[in-house]
């Protein structure tokens with residue numbers, strides 16, 4: 001069966017790698033994000049639909065569901081780093097909006113048309129499973145995403161649908177690059193030293209490749225994962 005797959009934040013990083021993997025496997029993929037040009041770059045050479053939408057906007061998320069999807073991946077996310085005393089209300093609200101509200105809106109709409117065999121997958125983080133002194137808003141939002149996933153999983157368990165979270169450590173994307181630059185500036189380090197600091201929580205001592213996250217997502221979307229529900233799959237080299 002050709003599945004319809006929706007990936008948010010498909011214009012870069014993990015979302016781009018995930019979308020291309022599903023498309024290469026023959027699924028009908030729709031990618032969404034705020035910048036159409038970035039989406040079109042992801043789709044280059046692949047048979048993919050591109051739809052501009054901000055995941056924090058209820059009407060724009062609703063408009064994505066003109067037909068039901070079999071696999072819905074809430075990947076859009078991010079947040080600013082900094083200790084709690086320096087977090088503005090605007091940054092706090094924006095971090096909760098893209099990670100938590102975005103996942104809520106997407107999964108709520110997805111469930112309205114999703115049938116047996118459906119898969120809801122959230123791109124959470126190791127920050128869903130532990131705190132971080134310099135990422136209080138992000139960790140709070142990603143803990144919230146996991147709470148939503150675990151609750152939805154119980155709701156859909158009787159309908160042949162699963163809802164799971166993938167929890168990566170630092171993955172080699174723009175988001176990790178921003179974290180490395182911030183550490184480099186803050187502590188006046190070389191890039192190599194800042195990278196070593198960023199990956200120091202990962203026992204494997206390196207950034208995770210986007211394809212290593214893709215493998216977890218494709219597993220959770222596979223028929224073989226039909227009994228995996230409400231799970232937080234850590235892709236972190238043993239950090240968790």
Ligand code: NAD
Pocket residue numbers: 008009010011012013014015032033034053054055056075076077078098123124125126167168169170171172173174175176
């Ligand atoms: P990224 O910055 O390349 O990807 C985030 C994507 O989300 C971007 O394409 C961005 O445009 C999109 N986005 C942001 N706000 C949006 C909004 N309001 N509406 C629609 N799209 C929006 O970084 P990434 O590393 O690929 O991150 C993907 C996901 O993985 C995020 O949820 C992130 O929190 C999570 N994650 C990343 C890492 C890492 O180290 N890179 C680790 C753990 C979890």
